[in-house]
Structures are given as C-alpha cells and as structure tokens.
Amino acid sequence: MIEIPFSTTLMVRDTCLCLHVQRAARALARLFDDALRPAGLTNGQFSLMMSLNRPEPPPMGPVAALLAMDQTTLTAALKPLQRKGWVTVTENPRDRRGRLLSLTPEGKAVLAKALPIWKSTHAMIDGKLPKGGSARLRQDLQALS
Amino acid sequence: MIEIPFSTTLMVRDTCLCLHVQRAARALARLFDDALRPAGLTNGQFSLMMSLNRPEPPPMGPVAALLAMDQTTLTAALKPLQRKGWVTVTENPRDRRGRLLSLTPEGKAVLAKALPIWKSTHAMIDGKLPKGGSARLRQDLQALS
C-alpha cells in the first residue's frame, strides 16, 4: 500500500499557500458577513455592489474579472440582488449580447448604510496585522491573482 | 438620495483585505483544481484528505477547526469522498455522539498520486512571490484566521 508519511502531511498542512488562503478567506468572509448582517449584505454582495458604484454602468465581463470570479458565478450572484431591487440588469444598446449593471437608489442606500460597518471592521482586522502588514499582504495576494 | 462618491469606491476596491483574500482564494482554487484534476481531486478535497492522513483517525470537530470551515460544510464535503470510497466515517466508540474520519487504502493511493502535483504547483506559485514572501504571506494570513 502507498503511504504518505505523517511528517509530509504536517509539511503540506503548514506550507500550503492554497490552504492558508482558503482558511483566511473563510474566516474573513464569516467576520464580514457577521458585521454586515445588520445592513442586510454579505461580504460578497458588498464587494459586488461597491464595484457597481461607478459613473457608467459596467458590463458583466469586466466586473467578473475585477472580482476574479467566474462569469456564471456573477450571473448567479446578481439574482438575489435583482430580487431585492438593489441592482438592475439592462440590455446594452450598443451590443445586444451584453448587459449593463447598475445600482438602484435603494441599492445605493443599502451600500451607504454598509460603508461605516466596512470601515470599522476593516480597521479592526488591519490592527491584527503587524505594522504596515496590510499593504504588504495586499501586494502578496495580488501577485497570486 | 444617498450617494457614495466614486473615489470611495476606488478606495474600498483597492484596500479591502476581504476582497483581496477572496480574489486570491478563487484564483488559487482554480489553479490547484486544474492541476489536481488528473488525480481526480479538487484543492479542497486534497487539503481535507491530507489532514486525515494521521496515525489516529480524528473526529470531525478538530478537522473543521483546522480547515477553518463550518462543521456542516465538512459533513457535506465528506459525502462525495465517502461515495468514492476514499474516506470512511465511523462511530467513535468512546463518545457515541462523535465520528472518526479515516482514509481508505484507495484514498491513500489517490493522495499519493496527487502529492507530486501539489509539490510542483506549489513551487510554481511560490516562485511568483518575492524572495521569502511565501513564509511572510503565510504568517500574515494566519494572523487573520
């Protein structure tokens, strides 16, 4: 029988960047989800809606790329936001294959209510990192995506 | 109407650690999923099965905590692995509320086949980071979870 030594398991567990990033992603998602719950948003919905707060409504492709998420995931993520009346999806008159995403006034209001929560939560986790670690961490993460 | 300035949107987009970590998590997950596909595993299944490769079969709670994942997520994640005959879930004789998780010989074989893929993939992403960035990044991520 093929056996992987326990020491190898410990090595993989301690060094695997994928595992470390997934763990941190789950922990941070829970943290922000909890904090944002009073505003009625999850962390992903907050990020998505914030990325739609632009002068010109963007098409789906660039938004999915910005969030590093599959386009089908974006389609699915928009559904509950449309149902709640926070986001509208309209046909692009210049390219009828495409859709344009915009926030409704209600969506903007929800986002505005969530912003101070984001600020305080972010400041809190920022404090958990060594001095200046925040910028460094962002840089490292960006190199991976 | 409540309006968040576009400049604030850009600030949140550029500084939000939650967003950066989610993005990196999605990108790394895709990378490892693609690499591990020939072995028949996803990145999450690899991490989970590797964490079960111990001298003594662990109960579910500690495994969920190690992976920073909800216990119900672990229950769900075990299902396909049980169906494939790679993991067995047995009642803990010392505490009949609990379950013990173990790899089958087939599971160990799959894991052994996946290990070299993990090694080369990990070395590749390690090279994307500045010298010594790997250890630093792990430390920063650990501070968040």
Added chain:
DNA sequence: TCCATTTCTATTGATATCAATCTATTTAGT
C-alpha cells in the same frame, strides 16, 4: 453579402459555504 469565428451571457449539474434548527449523547451540578 455570406459564413466562420469570436464574444457575451444563460442554463444545468455538481460541489462548497454557512445560518438556523434539530437529535443524540455526554458532562456537570445538585
């Protein structure tokens, strides 16, 4: 113009994620 290719998005099916809730079992206080 016509047609092949490309681009943009939707649908389906499988797994992943967590909150809320439930059952069974153990533990602790009396």
Added chain:
DNA sequence: ACTAAATAGATTGATATCAATAGAAATGGA
C-alpha cells in the same frame, strides 16, 4: 441518580463556485 447545560453531528434552505454546454449577437475575411 436526576436533571440542566454543553457538545457532536445531521438536516434543511439559501447562496456561492465552477465546468460544460448552448444560444445570440457582433466581427472579420472572402
């Protein structure tokens, strides 16, 4: 021993994630 509280998992329901596939519209070459 009895009972209340705590603990370990399972189930349900909602959203998240991506691969594979399909459809519609735009683009480019002949």
